[in-house]
Amino acid sequence: MLVGKQSWQFTNQPVIISTGVIGGPFEKQGAMADYFDQFGKDIWFNQPSFEQAQKQLFEEACHIAFAKSKLQKEDMSFVFAGDLLNQITSTSFAMRALQIPYFGLFGACSTSMEGLAMAAFISNYKGANYVLTGATSHNAAIEKTFRYPTEYGSQKPPTAQWTVTASGVAIVSQQGEGPIISSATIGKVLDEGIEDPYNMGAAMAPAAVDTILAHLRDLNKRMEDYDLIVTGDLGEIGHAIAKELLEKAGHNVQEGIFIDAGMNMYKSDQAVQAGASGAGCSAAYTYGRVVKKLQEGLYNNVLIVATGALLSPLTFQQHETIPAIAHAVALKGGKS
Amino acid sequence: MLVGKQSWQFTNQPVIISTGVIGGPFEKQGAMADYFDQFGKDIWFNQPSFEQAQKQLFEEACHIAFAKSKLQKEDMSFVFAGDLLNQITSTSFAMRALQIPYFGLFGACSTSMEGLAMAAFISNYKGANYVLTGATSHNAAIEKTFRYPTEYGSQKPPTAQWTVTASGVAIVSQQGEGPIISSATIGKVLDEGIEDPYNMGAAMAPAAVDTILAHLRDLNKRMEDYDLIVTGDLGEIGHAIAKELLEKAGHNVQEGIFIDAGMNMYKSDQAVQAGASGAGCSAAYTYGRVVKKLQEGLYNNVLIVATGALLSPLTFQQHETIPAIAHAVALKGGKS
Numbered sequence: 248m249l250v251g252k253q254s255w256q257f258t259n260q261p262v263i264i265s266t267g268v269i270g271g272p273f274e275k276q277g278a279m280a281d282y283f284d285q286f287g288k289d290i291w292f293n294q295p296s297f298e299q300a301q302k303q304l305f306e307e308a309c310h311i312a313f314a315k316s317k318l319q320k321e322d323m324s325f326v327f328a329g330d331l332l333n334q335i336t337s338t339s340f341a342m343r344a345l346q347i348p349y350f351g352l353f354g355a356c357s358t359s360m361e362g363l364a365m366a367a368f369i370s371n372y373k374g375a376n377y378v379l380t381g382a383t384s385h386n387a388a389i390e391k392t393f394r395y396p397t398e399y400g401s402q403k404p405p406t407a408q409w410t411v412t413a414s415g416v417a418i419v420s421q422q423g424e425g426p427i428i429s430s431a432t433i434g435k436v437l438d439e440g441i442e443d444p445y446n447m448g449a450a451m452a453p454a455a456v457d458t459i460l461a462h463l464r465d466l467n468k469r470m471e472d473y474d475l476i477v478t479g480d481l482g483e484i485g486h487a488i489a490k491e492l493l494e495k496a497g498h499n500v501q502e503g504i505f506i507d508a509g510m511n512m513y514k515s516d517q518a519v520q521a522g523a524s525g526a527g528c529s530a531a532y533t534y535g536r537v538v539k540k541l542q543e544g545l546y547n548n549v550l551i552v553a554t555g556a557l558l559s560p561l562t563f564q565q566h567e568t569i570p571a572i573a574h575a576v577a578l579k580g581g582k583s
Numbered sequence: 584m585l586v587g588k589q590s591w592q593f594t595n596q597p598v599i600i601s602t603g604v605i606g607g608p609f610e611k612q613g614a615m616a617d618y619f620d621q622f623g624k625d626i627w628f629n630q631p632s633f634e635q636a637q638k639q640l641f642e643e644a645c646h647i648a649f650a651k652s653k654l655q656k657e658d659m660s661f662v663f664a665g666d667l668l669n670q671i672t673s674t675s676f677a678m679r680a681l682q683i684p685y686f687g688l689f690g691a692c693s694t695s696m697e698g699l700a701m702a703a704f705i706s707n708y709k710g711a712n713y714v715l716t717g718a719t720s721h722n723a724a725i726e727k728t729f730r731y732p733t734e735y736g737s738q739k740p741p742t743a744q745w746t747v748t749a750s751g752v753a754i755v756s757q758q759g760e761g762p763i764i765s766s767a768t769i770g771k772v773l774d775e776g777i778e779d780p781y782n783m784g785a786a787m788a789p790a791a792v793d794t795i796l797a798h799l800r801d802l803n804k805r806m807e808d809y810d811l812i813v814t815g816d817l818g819e820i821g822h823a824i825a826k827e828l829l830e831k832a833g834h835n836v837q838e839g840i841f842i843d844a845g846m847n848m849y850k851s852d853q854a855v856q857a858g859a860s861g862a863g864c865s866a867a868y869t870y871g872r873v874v875k876k877l878q879e880g881l882y883n884n885v886l887i888v889a890t891g892a893l894l895s896p897l898t899f900q901q902h903e904t905i906p907a908i909a910h911a912v913a914l915k916g917g918k919s
Binding site: 351 | 584585588589591632634635660661665667668669670671672675676678679681682683684685686687688689690691697701704705707708709710711712769770771772773774893894895896897898901903906908
């Protein structure tokens with residue numbers, strides 16, 4: 248049901264009944280390691296190319312989610328998923344083996360919540376038995392696509408972020424146990440004129456804030472109604488900008504409650520400049536730590552705000568600025 | 584509501600209340616010219632690059648659909664749209680100006696029906712006031728992305744298809760006048776081992792047939808229940824394969840009723856080898872000719888089966904085969 252201008256409320260309480268989160272060796276050393284289900288022994292995932300490794304990440308995350316829920320891929324009605332590669336080939340190529348009716352999404356690093364919003368809407372109205380949704384990124388495949396092959400070892404400015412090697416997926420259903428998806432707010436594209444692909448956080452921060460404000464307005468809520476508001480991958484620079492913009496809009500922004508997945512993925516001794524990024528960042532954080540902590544009762548109301556920078560290597564070469572978007576999904580402590 | 588394994592039935596009768604179809608000069612000479620709303624005077628659409636021309640195509644198609652329906656962009660709740668460029672930048676960049684909450688889709692040339700299925704589902708359950716959906720392709724931008732810049736004048740084999748320069752969009756609503764969206768079937772990814780990006784029709788034909796068979800099974804229908812079944816852009820080669828596969832599956836396939844948008848877009852004296860293709864092909868054909876003929880009463884039941892080849896330039900370089908998908912949406916003679 249449409250609420251306000253750009254939000255949905257899910258009155259039939261669709262549930263995240265299972266998750267699968269997989270990472271690489273660098274994520275295994277990271278701050279969120281305890282919340283991953285599995286790690287690759289290296290960044291190749293037994294594949295001959297980084298693009299195929301990214302496909303493998305997604306496929307394995309799906310199989311983890313199937314196994315944990317004791318469901319088969321044949322039980323899934325639909326998949327809503329995507330990645331950052333040109334023509335989202337990792338996700339589409341994984342669907343050759345998965346054989347589930349498939350909606351390909353492109354929302355850059357906002358894909359995780361674009362997919363979860365769709366999965367929740369479909370599930371809320373009995374449009375599916377089970378819906379699988381997720382997002383994936385592989386450091387070497389994505390850095391090569393958007394910046395330089397990592398083998399070049401090129402230097403990065405302090406505003407740069409580290410693309411996460413991770414896939415996070417969830418199975419959504421109208422019945423079952425798990426965190427409830429209570430509402431979603433779909434974002435508009437904002438472009439504040441940032442051109443630097445090493446400063447995605449600054450490009451995405453205004454979109455994150457616009458979606459948070461729209462969410463609070465549409466659902467008639469305050470920031471204080473949430474135990475935790477997690478942006479996707481703004482990093483340190485973007486987080487500071489978002490905090491300032493929210494405060495300017497009159498909101499009381501509490502550190503520790505308004506956090507960024509990209510700032511929390513790695514440990515302080517891991518050289519990731521301004522933090523983590525990538526389509527797998529918010530997906531892994533949400534389907535890893537957030538879902539676990541909602542199940543354990545540490546949180547009762549969480550808002551995930553996945554942010555995406557909608558540039559391409561070509562638009563950068565053509566000196567275009569970077570449009571950004573953010574989608575928010577609210578999760579509530581579990582149905583059991 | 585889920586029907587069968589992979590289909591939705593829309594019992595609240597969402598309606599296509601407005602459309603916008605725009606093409607280039609080559610489409611103006613084509614067989615479907617009467618069903619376009621507007622044409623560019625050249626392929627630049629007053630833009631400095633082909634990619635920006637593609638963005639412009641989509642933006643102008645939207646404005647045509649707004650004007651015809653006497654609605655404003657502010658009236659739209661959501662957009663579901665995409666294109667074929669890396670990171671679907673044309674569509675996302677158009678959203679900077681349109682400022683409508685936005686779901687980016689990537690389904691290659693199946694995007695048109697991926698978006699229409701979503702728009703119908705959302706509208707059917709009051710998830711939006713109005714939903715805009717569409718798909719776009721620009722010959723020079725897409726040929727440059729997937730094959731060679733058109734300025735090279737490189738030769739093409741007879742199996743090749745001509746990427747349409749067109750954008751087709753529709754506004755979907757739960758109320759109003761126009762063709763009713765009655766059901767949709769979402770396809771799986773099929774890969775029959777075709778490697779040649781100049782033979783997309785052969786790669787996509789099995790996916791089209793798989794989705795048609797799933798649709799007939801899920802909805803308990805026969806091909807004869809439709810006045811017209813239009814595949815997206817199989818071209819001559821793919822159409823012949825699809826016809827044979829359907830006949831092998833025991834269906835009575837009538838020429839003139841089972842047709843392909845890609846084979847009908849241009850006149851016989853236009854040198855397009857096996858036919859037309861591109862994300863704009865099925866979109867322009869559906870929102871141009873099919874919607875008009877449903878309104879006029881020539882057809883009462885039409886099934887659109889948009890087909891997509893999910894490759895990228897990189898997967899071709901890496902010698903991957905071409906996975907394909909098809910999504911079907913059924914339209915009924917208008918509500919008025």
